[in-house]
Amino acid sequence: MGFSEGLRESAFPASRLSTIDICALGLKKHHIAALLEVDVTQARALFRRYRAQNGESLSFTAWVAHCAAAAAGEFPQIAAYRSGRRKIAVSGTIDVAVAAEKRAGGHDVPLPFVIRNCGGKSVGEIHREVRQAQEERADEKTVVLGSGGLRRAAALFYKMPAFLRRFIWKTFLLRPGTAVRTMGSVMVTSLGMCGDCDGWFIPIGIHPLVLAIGSITKKPGVVDDRIAVREYLKLTALVDHDVIDGAPAARYMTRFAALLQSGDGL
Incomplete structure (x- = not known):
């Protein structure tokens, strides 16, 4: 059987x-x-306690989103957009987009x-x-969960040629008000699960700030000058250098990591 005979198209x-x-x-x-590696041993213990007390698991992604937003509240420029060509727009609130994998049109899509x-939550x-x-129904025309209006416009958008779609995206991103209302200013995606x-x-x-949650692994760590088994979270962050410099971005990461290490909000 030739290679082409074994192909299946959809x-x-x-x-x-x-x-x-x-x-x-x-x-x-x-x-x-x-690329961050954060000790989440204390947080993981609090997650296990919550499950034992309540009989259900708490979303790890929801907690990371909470910590990301709390730190961004202290360093709001981390989530700023360019406004046109000459301005930077900083939002008064932090809206976080999380990705949910859905079955739509016979395919799994984020x-x-x-x-x-x-x-503030x-x-x-x-x-x-x-x-x-995660429980919301979706189809191949769904762009953003919880937004029926976007779904109705998606059919027309998808029929456009690529150069026109991307021109619309570029224009869209230079209008911070529209961008924030539609997709927020921080993106959190969980791949470790x-x-x-x-x-x-x-x-x-x-997004101005993109966070990718990776795996959690156990390995030796130093606590109070003693070696102990700790749980470490792999985490990747993308920061828009157009709107923030390296030093304030590093200060944001330090604060974000500290909130994760302490189990903030749990």
Whole structure:
């Protein structure tokens, strides 16, 4: 049997066009990549206690989103957009998009859901919103979960040629008000739950701040000058260098890591 005889073809999911467009635009952004390894031993113990007391698990992604937003509230420029060509727009609230894998049009596709004012909500409130998004039905015309209007416009958008779609994306990103209302200013995607891979995932995105949650591994660490088994989270962050310099970005990462290490909000 020839190679071509073993091929099976299926319809290309329209929703993947947005992923392709975002990758094409994301590769052109001036992102700084940071590979973090954070000791989350204390936080993991609090997660286990919560499950024992309540009989259900708390969303790890929801908690990371909480910590990311809390730190961004102290360093808001980390989530700023360029406004036109000559201005920077900083939002008064931090809206975080989380990705939920949905079955749409016969394919598994990642779809974002925006948590509004994430920094002003408890981990429990964010957890419930994430679970609600995961349970929402989606089809191949869905762009953002919880946004029926975008779904209705998606059919026309997907029929446009690539150069026109990406021109619209570029114009869209230079209008911070529209961008924040539609997709938030921080993106959190969790890849560690999809496999036990001890390493970092380097995402591609168009948000000012993109966070990719990797795996959690156990290994020796030093605590109070003693070696002990600790749990470490692999985490990747992309920061838009157009709107923030390296030093304040590093201060944000330090604060974010500290909140994760302390189990903030749990």
